[in-house]
Amino acid sequence: xxxxxxxxxxxxxxxTVQMTVISTVVAVLxxxxxxxxLVITSRGHIMQNEGLNKVLGAIVNATRSIPFIILxxxxxPFTRLVAGTxxxxxxxxxxxxLAAIPFLARLxxxxxxxxxxxxxxxxxxxxxxxxxxxxxxLLPEALPTLIDNITxxxxxxxxxxxxxxxxxxxxxGDIAIRxxxxxxxxxxxxxxIIILIVLVQVIxxxxxxxxxxxxxx
Amino acid sequence: xxxxKQIQKIYEGAVRVEALxxxxxxxxxxEIFGVIxxxxxxxxxLIRCINMLERPTSGSVIVDGVDLTKLxxxxxxxxxxxxxxxxxxxxxxxxxxxxxxxxxPLELQGLSKDEIRERILxxxxxxxxxxxxxxxxxxxxxxxxxxVGIARALASNPKVLLCDEATSALDPQTTKSILALLKDINRxxxxxxxxxxxxxxxxxxxxxxVAVIEGGTIxxxxxxxxxxxxxxxxxxxxxxxxxxxxxxxxxALAHLTLNESWVEGANPxxxxxxxxxxxxxxxxxxxxxxxxTDVSILFGGVDYIQDMSFGHLIVELKGERAKSEAAIxxxxxxxxxxxxxxxxxxxx
Numbered sequence: 001x002x003x004x005x006x007x008x009x010x011x012x013x014x015x016t017v018q019m020t021v022i023s024t025v026v027a028v029l030x031x032x033x034x035x036x037x038l039v040i041t042s043r044g045h046i047m048q049n050e051g052l053n054k055v056l057g058a059i060v061n062a063t064r065s066i067p068f069i070i071l072x073x074x075x076x077p078f079t080r081l082v083a084g085t086x087x088x089x090x091x092x093x094x095x096x097x098l099a100a101i102p103f104l105a106r107l108x109x110x111x112x113x114x115x116x117x118x119x120x121x122x123x124x125x126x127x128x129x130x131x132x133x134x135x136x137x138l139l140p141e142a143l144p145t146l147i148d149n150i151t152x153x154x155x156x157x158x159x160x161x162x163x164x165x166x167x168x169x170x171x172x173g174d175i176a177i178r179x180x181x182x183x184x185x186x187x188x189x190x191x192x193i194i195i196l197i198v199l200v201q202v203i204x205x206x207x208x209x210x211x212x213x214x215x216x217x
Numbered sequence: 218x219x220x221x222k223q224i225q226k227i228y229e230g231a232v233r234v235e236a237l238x239x240x241x242x243x244x245x246x247x248e249i250f251g252v253i254x255x256x257x258x259x260x261x262x263l264i265r266c267i268n269m270l271e272r273p274t275s276g277s278v279i280v281d282g283v284d285l286t287k288l289x290x291x292x293x294x295x296x297x298x299x300x301x302x303x304x305x306x307x308x309x310x311x312x313x314x315x316x317x318x319x320x321x322p323l324e325l326q327g328l329s330k331d332e333i334r335e336r337i338l339x340x341x342x343x344x345x346x347x348x349x350x351x352x353x354x355x356x357x358x359x360x361x362x363x364x365v366g367i368a369r370a371l372a373s374n375p376k377v378l379l380c381d382e383a384t385s386a387l388d389p390q391t392t393k394s395i396l397a398l399l400k401d402i403n404r405x406x407x408x409x410x411x412x413x414x415x416x417x418x419x420x421x422x423x424x425x426x427v428a429v430i431e432g433g434t435i436x437x438x439x440x441x442x443x444x445x446x447x448x449x450x451x452x453x454x455x456x457x458x459x460x461x462x463x464x465x466x467x468x469a470l471a472h473l474t475l476n477e478s479w480v481e482g483a484n485p486x487x488x489x490x491x492x493x494x495x496x497x498x499x500x501x502x503x504x505x506x507x508x509x510t511d512v513s514i515l516f517g518g519v520d521y522i523q524d525m526s527f528g529h530l531i532v533e534l535k536g537e538r539a540k541s542e543a544a545i546x547x548x549x550x551x552x553x554x555x556x557x558x559x560x561x562x563x564x565x
Contacts (some may be wrong), residue, residue: 122308125268125301126322126373127294136324140312216353217311 001187008175009191015089016171016199019161022093024154027100031153032146034060034101035108036134046120046130060102068099068160072167090168096160106151111145112138144215151207155200162196172196218409219244219267219377224276226262226433236262237273238433244426249403249410251424251441253417253456259433260413264379267411268300269293277304281376298326301370305361305382309354309369316341316350319368326373337372337375343405344368360391369405378402380412384419396422417456419446421522429453442525446492446554461520465531465558469515473561483560485541489530490554498551501532508544510536533561549551 034056040046040051067076070096076086079094115138123137139146162173172192180189224240227233236259244250254260254443265271266278269285283296307457309318319341323333341347345366354362363383368398370378380399384392400423403410414420420427420441428438429452445461448454458464465486475484487501501512517530534541 039501116308117309118304118306118308122269122302122304123321123325125270125297125379126325127297127367128325129294136321137310143309143312216313217355 001191005179005185005188005191008179009172009188009195012170012172012175012192013195013199015169016158016161016173016196018089019092019096019164019169019171020154020157022090023096023100023157023161024150026093026097027104027153027157028150029090029103031104034105034109036112038109038132039112039138046124046133060105063098063102064106068095069163069166071095071099072164087168089170092161092164092167092171092175096157096164099160100153100157102162103156104149107149107152108142108146111142111149114145115141144211144217147207147211147214151204151211154203154207158196158200158203218246218281220277220279221263221266222277222279224263224266224273224278226259226266227274236433237266240276240433240435242428242435242438244409244411246343246409247403247407248425249400249412249423251420251427252411252413252430253415253427254413254430255415255452258430260415260430261381263430264381264411264413265518267377267379268297268302291487298322298373299375299376300377300379301373302379303363303366303370303383304382304476305385307354307359307366307386308346309362309365311354314351314353315346315357315365318354318365319372322369322373340368340371342554343371343402350467358391359387362386363391363395364398367395367402369403371408375408377409377411380410382414385414385416392416392419392533393422399423399526409448417460421460423523430457432435438466442492442522442527445520446490448526461518461527461529469531470561473563476560478560479538479560480562483562484533484535485545485557486531486533486561487545487548488554488556488558489532489548491528493525493527500548500551500553504534504544504547507547508535508536508540510540510544533556 017044038053038056038060039047041056042051075095075098079086079091082094083091085091119137119141120133123133128136137169161171162176165171165174165177168174176189176192179185180192219242221240221242224237226237227235240263252260252263262271266273267280269278272285276286280296280300285296287291288296307516313321316337319337320333323336329334338347341350344367346361346368347362349357349361354365357365366383383399384395387395396419399410402408412419412424424441426439427441427444428435429444430436431452437444437448437453444453445457450459455536475486479485501514504510504512512533512536513533515531515533517528519526521527521530534544545555545557
């Protein structure tokens with residue numbers, strides 16, 4: 001493998017990491033609160049609001065039902081508005097984040113729902129405000145599961161970011177398609193696959209480790 | 218300290234459920250008040266009405282002079298800080314250590330780390346957990362978890378402690394030690410305790426007064442000793458019989474036929490009950506001596522309800538009818554309970 005290809009792979013790797021990191025951070029910042037809101041506004045919970053719950057649920061479902069490759073193309077005008085362009089790594093972060101938010105929100109919803117209702121009741125009996133219940137009960141109690149969820153999200157984003165390569169997003173996926181597939185360079189294809197496998201393994205192991213470490217159950 | 222007036226709780230839904238109907242209860246400061254009932258009787262709803270985790274459909278809940286039903290959410294949160302609660306399944310935060318769990322209610326109130334430490338270390342001492350501060354709940358036994366629950370409830374210096382089936386998930390020995398702890402706290406801090414349970418044993422161990430709840434209504438209420446010695450309602454008798462047997466065991470009647478009336482040749486069966494040391498009179502010996510009547514003891518026993526002894530004896534009077542009648546008359550005049558429960562003839 002020539003030095004040029006190696007440099008290409010390094011650049012692709014960095015682009016993949018960049019896309020994954022940016023979209024993960026934004027997705028966590030929006031998806032976690034959204035997941036929490038989906039739980040606490042549900043019937044019988046600490047801030048019941050069935051109207052809001054239904055609307056948010058419908059938006060999340062709608063976004064999740066669009067296949068990523070179609071979502072990516074469909075929101076090109078929006079991507080241009082946010083990133084200034086529809087091509088390149090930064091631009092690819094827009095659809096990636098947009099797909100990641102509802103995905104994570106649903107995972108977070110499940111994790112928060114699993115928090116024992118008795119613990120919430122106990123906090124209420126001590127006069128905790130809804131915000132205190134969220135910060136001091138729901139999130140800490142669900143933390144091990146939330147870490148698992150974010151790990152799943154990152155792994156998914158790595159694979160989605162490869163798809164983003166197909167429409168000029170850069171990254172390892174882009175290299176695999178252009179060199180490995182279109183130019184029949186099998187060694188490049190193999191190299192991207194190995195890098196992706198190793199990357200996913202490392203992230204999964206790190207996620208598992210962190211989740212185990214905070215789990216006191 | 219606590220006054221429940223005309224409490225009603227109705228769950229509207231596909232099926233309308235009247236969980237509580239017209240509950241009126243007054244609980245004095247410093248007493249341990251027990252509510253006993255089968256599952257579904259409404260006791261859980263009742264105790265949750267006291268701190269408004271369940272808002273009664275109508276009626277008022279007055280705790281230390283404040284009508285909780287009239288407060289807005291923020292005022293209610295403030296009042297709840299004076300009402301501690303412990304739970305059947307402990308409801309501890311699994312992500313926090315023993316120390317952090319007990320600190321939790323004070324953290325909610327915005328106390329500083331030093332203030333919290335100063336407040337909770339003595340409490341952890343009372344519940345004997347000073348050596349487990351850094352353990353997580355998953356590393357504790359059921360009894361220890363409930364001690365953490367109690368410490369957490371006491372941390373904010375409550376006036377009232379609500380115990381929701383606090384010992385139902387514990388083994389008998391642990392139950393005893395938790396009950397002893399509750400009694401100790403009650404005496405030491407003059408803390409008013411309300412507990413709900415389905416175990417008469419719990420009532421017998423520590424309660425001053427008891428209310429029996431059935432179908433959302435309180436069917437019987439009074440000092441524990443009275444309810445135990447003279448249960449009036451069928452459900453109460455059932456609860457009491459789980460601990461104290463008032464009736465003649467079937468075996469004792471194996472060779473006898475029980476009649477409702479004093480038929481020819483039958484002997485009366487009398488149940489004698491006494492609370493504490495009410496009489497120095499040697500009752501049985503007196504009957505034998507004074508009335509020339511043989512007394513056959515069929516069944517008996519002495520139970521302790523807290524510090525009060527409570528004995529009962531079922532005897533058969535064997536003698537001439539006139540003498541037995543005189544003996545029964547004599548018994549009625551003693552300061553003990555006596556009741557003729559039937560007349561037996563020997564079946565050959």
